[in-house]
Amino acid sequence: xxxxxxxxxxxxxxxxxxxxxxxxxxxxxxxxxxxxxxxxxxxxxxxxxxxxxxxxxxxxxxxxxxxxxxxxxxxxxxxxxxxxxxxxxxxxxxxxxxxxxxxxxxxxxxxxxxxxxxxxxxxxxxxxxxxxxxxxxxxxxxxxxxxxxxxxxxxxxxxxxxxxxxxxxxxxxxxxxxxxxxxxxxxxxxxxxxxxxxxxxxxxxxxxxxxxxxxxxxxxxxxxxxxxxxxxxxxxxxxxxxxxxxxxxxxxxxxxxxxxxxxxxxxxxxxxxxxxxxxxxx
Amino acid sequence: xxxxxxxxxxxxxxxxxxxxxxxxxxxxxxxxxxxxxxxxxxxxxxxxxxxxxxxxxxxxxxxxxxxxxxxxxxxxxxxxxxxxxxxxxxxxxxxxxxxxxxxxxxxxxxxxxxxxxxxxxxxxxxxxxxxxxxxxxxxxxxxxxxxxxxxxxxxxxxxxxxxxxxxxxxxxxxxxxxxxxxxxxxxxxxxxxxxxxxxxxxxxxxxxxxxxxxxxxxxxxxxxxxxxxxxxxxxxxxxxxxxxxxxxxxxxxxxxxxxxxxxxxxxxxxxxxxxxxxxxxxxxxxxxxxxxx
Numbered sequence: 001x002x003x004x005x006x007x008x009x010x011x012x013x014x015x016x017x018x019x020x021x022x023x024x025x026x027x028x029x030x031x032x033x034x035x036x037x038x039x040x041x042x043x044x045x046x047x048x049x050x051x052x053x054x055x056x057x058x059x060x061x062x063x064x065x066x067x068x069x070x071x072x073x074x075x076x077x078x079x080x081x082x083x084x085x086x087x088x089x090x091x092x093x094x095x096x097x098x099x100x101x102x103x104x105x106x107x108x109x110x111x112x113x114x115x116x117x118x119x120x121x122x123x124x125x126x127x128x129x130x131x132x133x134x135x136x137x138x139x140x141x142x143x144x145x146x147x148x149x150x151x152x153x154x155x156x157x158x159x160x161x162x163x164x165x166x167x168x169x170x171x172x173x174x175x176x177x178x179x180x181x182x183x184x185x186x187x188x189x190x191x192x193x194x195x196x197x198x199x200x201x202x203x204x205x206x207x208x209x210x211x212x213x214x215x216x217x218x219x220x221x222x223x224x225x226x227x228x229x230x231x232x233x234x235x236x237x238x239x240x241x242x243x244x245x246x247x248x249x250x251x252x253x254x255x256x257x258x259x260x261x262x263x264x265x266x267x268x269x270x271x272x273x274x275x276x277x278x279x280x281x282x
Numbered sequence: 283x284x285x286x287x288x289x290x291x292x293x294x295x296x297x298x299x300x301x302x303x304x305x306x307x308x309x310x311x312x313x314x315x316x317x318x319x320x321x322x323x324x325x326x327x328x329x330x331x332x333x334x335x336x337x338x339x340x341x342x343x344x345x346x347x348x349x350x351x352x353x354x355x356x357x358x359x360x361x362x363x364x365x366x367x368x369x370x371x372x373x374x375x376x377x378x379x380x381x382x383x384x385x386x387x388x389x390x391x392x393x394x395x396x397x398x399x400x401x402x403x404x405x406x407x408x409x410x411x412x413x414x415x416x417x418x419x420x421x422x423x424x425x426x427x428x429x430x431x432x433x434x435x436x437x438x439x440x441x442x443x444x445x446x447x448x449x450x451x452x453x454x455x456x457x458x459x460x461x462x463x464x465x466x467x468x469x470x471x472x473x474x475x476x477x478x479x480x481x482x483x484x485x486x487x488x489x490x491x492x493x494x495x496x497x498x499x500x501x502x503x504x505x506x507x508x509x510x511x512x513x514x515x516x517x518x519x520x521x522x523x524x525x526x527x528x529x530x531x532x533x534x535x536x537x538x539x540x541x542x543x544x545x546x547x548x549x550x551x552x553x554x555x556x557x558x559x560x561x562x563x564x565x566x567x568x569x570x571x572x573x574x575x
Binding site for chain 2: 005008009011012013015016019020023024025026027029030033048094095096098099101102103104105106107108111114117118120121122124125127128129130131132133135136137140151152154155156157160168172175176179184185188210213214215216217220221232233235236239248251252255258259262263265266267270273274277278
């Protein structure tokens with residue numbers, strides 16, 4: 001900083017450490033709870049230090065599931081979440097690249113109509129039109145399927161919009177050069193535009209993967225078959241057990257497992273994630 | 283801005299647009315128009331008779347004290363979430379901008395809650411505030427406060443506000459930090475030479491220059507509080523006790539899927555659509571002024 005005031009720097013570090021403590025507190029408690037035996041958590045107060053049941057609890061959650069509430073093993077739910085997140089991320093990026101390419105690099109009748117049709121989807125999150133969307137999916141027979149979990153959530157314009165903005169910044173000279181060299185639209189897309197968009201695609205992938213993994217309401221509505229439960233919605237079914245004590249250690253172990261993949265992606269891909277976030281939203 | 287050089291092709295662009303348009307029409311335009319259409323119909327609970335009622339659903343909605351209540355809850359909720367998460371994020375961002383050593387480390391440690399699902403955030407805080415075994419409940423009891431969000435509407439609202447704001451801090455933090463780092467250092471140095479202290483510099487230079495970011499975040503946070511917090515509420519309080527935590531999105535869901543009052547639910551959807559469209563328009567007008575191609 002400008003002036004040399006050591007106490008200001010110390011204050012900054014102090015506030016930041018306090019912030020991190022507050023932010024990390026719920027996770028610590030969840031982790032501690034996930035390492036205790038269920039009987040430790042039936043009454044009294046949550047302990048502050050880990051217990052000795054770490055491996056037993058996680059193995060039970062991943063393997064045999066949460067018997068008391070008839071839940072499915074966490075490994076299956078994580079697999080479903082993974083399929084859903086990947087399908088949403090890859091599907092959205094693929095169709096958005098194609099449509100942004102069409103809108104930017106071609107002139108054709110109804111171009112602006114197509115663009116605006118896609119553009120309006122920016123405005124309405126799925127939560128708002130939940131009931132009619134559910135009916136459409138039910139009529140198409142997509143309940144309890146991976147397609148039903150992912151395809152309806154692919155319909156949104158954020159990615160198209162981002163790619164359009166990016167394509168507009170690509171210099172015209174590249175197209176001219178490609179055309180002089182005799183490259184058609186397919187070649188130009190594959191050999192010039194795709195390699196140029198690599199960072200954007202990767203950054204967007206990180207954001208969309210997290211978006212897909214964290215979906216809650218949608219899988220909650222369209223899955224009644226346990227083999228299609230995703231982990232984030234599955235937790236809710238574990239918590240609301242009827243006529244039984246919630247199995248806190250198992251629930252918290254599941255919560256930790258539900259957080260690991262997206263948090264890992266954010267931390268490992270920090271640079272891309274920030275780029276994707278700041279550019280998608282602005 | 284338009285491209286000077288384009289490709290010419292009769293059917294290729296339509297083929298490229300086909301997947302996106304198909305999905306948009308089937309899963310977006312069609313359901314959205316259905317919502318508009320259903321909002322002027324009234325159906326009996328068994329779906330046997332449907333009659334056209336015009337704007338009656340909307341009129342009923344705005345006479346319904348429960349709906350007006352839920353409006354009020356939504357406003358209190360979104361204001362609190364926005365203020366709490368933006369305030370803390372700004373404080374942390376200013377501090378992180380100040381430290382040169384370790385800034386990256388702090389950033390890494392602060393951004394990961396973005397990746398936690400809202401529903402999971404809800405469950406985490408719900409556990410901490412659990413009336414029988416929660417650790418903060420215990421702490422509050424020592425301080426003489428008897429916390430029970432299953433019975434007390436204020437406690438329940440506080441719980442969902444904390445959980446929702448907690449998740450949003452990292453997002454706001456990233457944008458504030460990016461905004462702070464974009465401010466030219468020479469401006470701040472000039473003010474320092476003129477004798478302005480850190481606090482004065484912040485309020486007269488940094489904060490005004492940060493106002494575009496702040497405004498952007500304000501809109502984003504309100505949208506977040508309106509829609510993305512469904513998971514927090516559904517996984518913890520289910521809108522209760524009474525109607526204390528029923529925000530508008532939750533009411534659309536509960537009236538539609540649990541109460542099976544399709545007309546009312548659709549009318550509520552339409553009201554929400556207008557709110558989002560208004561917010562989006564505000565946001566884009568502002569972004570358009572700032573973004574330079």
